[in-house]
Amino acid sequence: MARNGITVAAGFSKGRETAERLQGELASDGANVIVVQGRVDDPADCTRVVKEVLAKYGHVDYLINNAGITVDKTMRKMTHEDWQAVLNVNLYGAFCMTKAVLEHMIERGFGRIVNISSVIGETGNVGQANYAASKAGLFGFSKSLALEMSQRGITVNCVAPGFIETEMVASIPEAALAKVIEKIPQRRLGQPDEVARVVEFLLDDESSYITGAVYSVNGGLDM
Incomplete structure (x- = not known):
């Protein structure tokens, strides 16, 4: 972008x-x-960051909530802290950043908000109850906010990538990753640019009639 x-x-x-x-x-x-x-799960940090950007550029047109972490453990081994850490960044962080910039967008009568979810929010995954819950939560958050902002010139959409060639995916053991790729109809990992192009489309004026949508970018994994 x-x-x-x-x-x-x-x-x-x-x-x-x-x-x-x-x-x-x-x-x-x-x-x-x-x-x-700044920390996305710290409301004061989010407000400060938005003020810094406004001071430098004067306005904010777009917000992409893409902060995310994983703490993978089966439910029996997952601690309360493991659960909360992931929900704080992945879901509460999107709330905090959106809250920090929303009034500015409403005043301007324009805004594009894109929340980066995951195919795991749709399918679930062993050892990722916290991650799946946080990413599924972004679907409901996006649709609810889209309804609230539908007459204010602000669109809110969600992009749900599958397994993309990133550092996070690179940390998956080779044998386990091979099994994942076997389940992807296109038999390959996605590329970061393939996700970025969908996000760019949702920021463009050509997508102004699209809001509350979820775009899957996963090689057909959710079929």
Whole structure:
């Protein structure tokens, strides 16, 4: 998106060196990117980050809630802390960031909100009760907010990727990943750009009549 001319404020909670390296790589391609540090599950941090972006750019057109973590354990081994940690970032974090920017979008009469869910929110997965619950929650959150904002010029949609070639998926043991790929009708992992293009479409004026939708980007895994 940054390479296609959209000014991006990318948030991170830790790993400043990695965030600044990404900023530098995109800047070398002519993209306008800033990185801002904060926790999505901290309402005060979310408000501060939005204020920083507004101070620099004057307005916010788009919000992409893509923060996510996993703490995978079977239900019998999962602790209350394991459950809450994932729900805090993946679901409550989307609420906090949306809450921080929503009044600004309402005042402007325009906004595009895209929540990044997961195919696991639809199918469930062994050892991921917390993750599945958080991602399924984004479906209901998106549809409810879409209804509330439907006459305010703000669309709210959800993108549910499947297994995408990322660092998170790379951590899956090779044998287990091979079994996953066997279940994907296209017999391959998705690429980050394939998800990004769907998100870009939902930010574009061409998608202005689409709200409350869930876009599956998973190679047919949920069929």
